Structure formats: C-alpha cells, structure tokens
Amino acid sequence: MTDPPTVSPTRPQGLAFLELGERLRQRGQLEAAAMVATAGLAHYPALADAHDLLGRIRADQGEDAGAIAAWHAALECDQGHVGALKGLAFVAFRARDFSAAERYLELAVGESPHDPSLLAALDRVRATQPAATPDAAPALADLSSGLLLFDAQGMRLTGGVGPGTSADTADAASAEGAGLAREASRVTRLLGLGEWQYLLVEGTEFRFAVLPIADGATLLVSRPGTTPSGRLLAMASRAGIAARHWLERLT
Amino acid sequence: MSLERWQQILREITGVPGVRGALIVSAEDGLVVAESAMEHVATSDVAALAAALVVRARQTAHVAHGAPPRSVHLAASGGVLLAMAGPDPLWLVALADSRAELGRLRVLLGDFAVSLA
Numbered sequence: 001m002t003d004p005p006t007v008s009p010t011r012p013q014g015l016a017f018l019e020l021g022e023r024l025r026q027r028g029q030l031e032a033a034a035m036v037a038t039a040g041l042a043h044y045p046a047l048a049d050a051h052d053l054l055g056r057i058r059a060d061q062g063e064d065a066g067a068i069a070a071w072h073a074a075l076e077c078d079q080g081h082v083g084a085l086k087g088l089a090f091v092a093f094r095a096r097d098f099s100a101a102e103r104y105l106e107l108a109v110g111e112s113p114h115d116p117s118l119l120a121a122l123d124r125v126r127a128t129q130p131a132a133t134p135d136a137a138p139a140l141a142d143l144s145s146g147l148l149l150f151d152a153q154g155m156r157l158t159g160g161v162g163p164g165t166s167a168d169t170a171d172a173a174s175a176e177g178a179g180l181a182r183e184a185s186r187v188t189r190l191l192g193l194g195e196w197q198y199l200l201v202e203g204t205e206f207r208f209a210v211l212p213i214a215d216g217a218t219l220l221v222s223r224p225g226t227t228p229s230g231r232l233l234a235m236a237s238r239a240g241i242a243a244r245h246w247l248e249r250l251t
Numbered sequence: 252m253s254l255e256r257w258q259q260i261l262r263e264i265t266g267v268p269g270v271r272g273a274l275i276v277s278a279e280d281g282l283v284v285a286e287s288a289m290e291h292v293a294t295s296d297v298a299a300l301a302a303a304l305v306v307r308a309r310q311t312a313h314v315a316h317g318a319p320p321r322s323v324h325l326a327a328s329g330g331v332l333l334a335m336a337g338p339d340p341l342w343l344v345a346l347a348d349s350r351a352e353l354g355r356l357r358v359l360l361g362d363f364a365v366s367l368a
Contacts, residue, residue, distance in 0.1 A: 161315045161316075162315075165315075169314065169315065172314045173311060173314045173315040175314075176307070176310045176311040176314045176315075177311050177315075179307050179310070179311075180304075180307040180308060180310075180311045183303055183304050183307040184304065184325055186300070186303075187300045187301075187303070187304050187325060188325065188327040188329075190300060191292060191297065191300060191330075191332065191346065192291075192292070192329065193325075193327035193328070193329045193330045193331075193332070194327045194328035194329030194330070195327060195328045196325060196326070196327045197326045197327055197328060198325075199308070199323070199324070199325050199326070200322075200323075200324040200326070201308045201311070201312055201320045201322070201323050201324075202320060202321060202322045202323075202324075203312055203316060203318045203319060203320045203321055204318065204321060205316070205318060206312070206316040206318065208311075208312070208315065210311075220311075220315070222315060222316070
C-alpha cells in the first residue's frame with residue numbers, strides 16, 4: 001500500500017491538482033479533495049475543469065447546492081463543459097427533477113453526440129420522465145430553464161434562454177423575441193392565416209419555439225438541436241400553461 | 252442550378268396536398284427569385300413577409316444562440332408558412348393550409364433547399 005498523496009492546498013503545481021483532487025475524491029478523502037480543488041481554483045479561477053472537480057466533490061459530500069454552484073461556475077467558464085452538464089443532470093435526477101435532468105443531458109449530448117454513456121443516460125431519463133412527473137410544472141423563474149417569458153415591449157418577465165446564459169442574454173433575447181412575435185402576428189394577419197399559434201425556429205445546434213401566451217405576453221422555449229421538434233412543441237405547450245398560471249398570479 | 256430546375260422543385264412542392272404555393276426568395280431584400288402559382292395571394296407579398304420573418308428569426312437566434320437558423324415554421328389556425336435556408340441569401344418558402352402533411356413538407360423543403368445552389 002502506498003502512502004496517501006501529500007496535500008499542498010496553497011501551491012498547486014500546474015494543473016496536476018486536478019488529478020490529485022480526483023484521486024482523493026475517488027478514495028473518499030473528500031475534505032482533502034475539496035482543499036486541493038479550492039486551492040487550485042484560487043490560482044485558476046477561470047478553469048472549468050477545476051469547478052467541475054469541486055462540483056463532483058460537493059456532490060459526493062451530499063452538498064447539492066454547492067455542487068450546483070460549482071457546475072454553474074464551470075459553465076460560465078465553458079458553456080459546453082460536458083462534465084458540468086452531466087453533473088447538473090445527475091443532481092437534478094437525484095432530486096427527481098427529470099425534465100431538468102433531460103435538459104442538461106440534451107445539452108451534453110449536443111456537445112458530445114457520440115458518447116454512448118450520455119445517450120444511454122438520456123434514454124433512461126426520458127423513459128422515467130412521463131411516468132414520474134406527468135404534470136411537472138416547468139421552472140419558469142430560472143435563467144437556465146430555457147423558458148423565457150416577455151411582454152410586448154420586449155421586457156423580460158421571467159426565465160432565461162438556457163444553461164450557462166446570463167440575464168443580459170435573456171434581456172436581449174426578450175427584446176428581439178418581441179419583434180419576432182409582432183412579425184409573426186403581422187404575417188398571419190396579412191396572409192389571412194388566422195391566429196398565429198407558434199413559430200418554430202431551428203438551427204444546427206438549437207431549436208426554439210415562440211408562442212403567444214396572453215395579450216402582450218410571449219413565451220420562448222429553447223432547447224438543443226438534439227431535442228425532436230415534436231417534443232419541443234409538446235414541452236412548449238406544457239410550458240405555455242405554466243406561463244399563463246404565472247401571469248394570473250402576477251395580476 | 253438552372254431556373255428550369257428551380258421551377259421543377261417548386262412544382263414538386265406544390266404537388267403536395269394542401270400546399271397553396273411555393274417560391275424562392277432573397278432574404279436580403281424580400282424579392283421573389285422564382286415562384287409557382289400561388290392561390291389567392293400575391294407571391295410578392297408572401298416573399299416580402301417571409302423575408303421579414305426570416306430576418307427577425309435570424310436576429311433572435313443570433314442573440315439567444317449565437318448561430319443562424321436553417322428553418323422557420325410559422326403555424327396559424329388557418330395554415331402554415333414554412334421557410335428553409337438555401338445558399339445565402341436564398342430561402343425556399345411554402346404556404347400551405349391546415350390539411351397539409353407538415354412532416355412530409357418539411358422533409359421535402361429541407362432536401363430541396365440545400366440543392367438550390
């Protein structure tokens with residue numbers, strides 16, 4: 001048996017602290033692992049892998065809030081960090097928030113589309129979701145929810161455009177989204193198509209649906225490109241109901 | 252690709268039940284590049300409105316996701332407007348009523364849009 005690795009929390013040598021912290025974590029020496037990760041972060045605060053390591057340690061310690069904070073910090077450094085997305089999915093799954101787990105796994109699959117473990121995890125979450133939470137209320141008041149509610153003036157009411165995005169991005173998307181909603185309404189009116197129901201916009205790595213919720217309020221539901229269009233529209237329909245309830249409580 | 256081939260593509264799209272018409276538009280200026288017969292609506296109007304919608308969708312996609320869209324699908328109680336990106340600045344647009352088989356139409360438009368070059 002070898003001696004445990006020497007912990008030098010104040011002087012991480014290069015990025016070796018990542019390996020050391022992970023080894024300590026795997027051995028169950030969580031306090032020492034946390035010291036190594038924290039000291040490393042003091043030297044490399046913009047290193048997503050270091051935040052990810054701390055997230056795994058906190059999750060092992062049962063400190064889900066700390067883990068979530070660490071993984072969000074990792075996403076701020078690297079919006080597509082697969083480890084952070086997997087970690088957030090794990091914590092969400094453990095909390096039985098299956099729709100959030102699915103959302104994070106979809107983003108992870110978008111970053112690493114050929115990872116069989118991610119694909120299997122996504123299948124497992126999708127298989128679990130309908131039976132476990134048939135009427136789960138989407139978390140509107142969350143920047144990472146991918147649900148953005150805004151008014152006719154383009155002011156954000158609540159929500160955001162997805163994990164790793166800022167309030168500034170949500171505000172800018174609200175301003176543009178209101179213009180898009182006005183255009184959708186104008187097109188349907190001038191072409192005699194009746195009332196507009198939804199607008200589906202798809203790119204290579206994203207899709208979003210925009211739908212009118214109430215007078216002057218519009219919902220934008222954003223998901224990675226791996227989400228099937230039909231599934232996105234079903235989510236948007238459920239989120240629309242939650243948004244109407246949110247507006248009713250507001251007024 | 253020749254104008255004749257474009258017209259053939261538009262004829263194939265309008266052959267889908269429920270499709271009222273199809274056209275190729277320039278999203279830069281909203282002008283018609285090629286068109287098929289459109290029922291009860293001026294193709295120039297459809298082109299201008301589709302282009303305006305595409306521009307707005309592009310702006311929103313850029314802000315929210317930092318990337319351009321490749322399709323825009325507007326659904327209303329009385330029909331749908333579908334637009335698929337071809338080689339910049341061209342978009343392939345179809346106007347259809349509520350009876351149209353949307354899945355089939357989306358596949359067809361997607362296949363043809365990339366072949367517009």
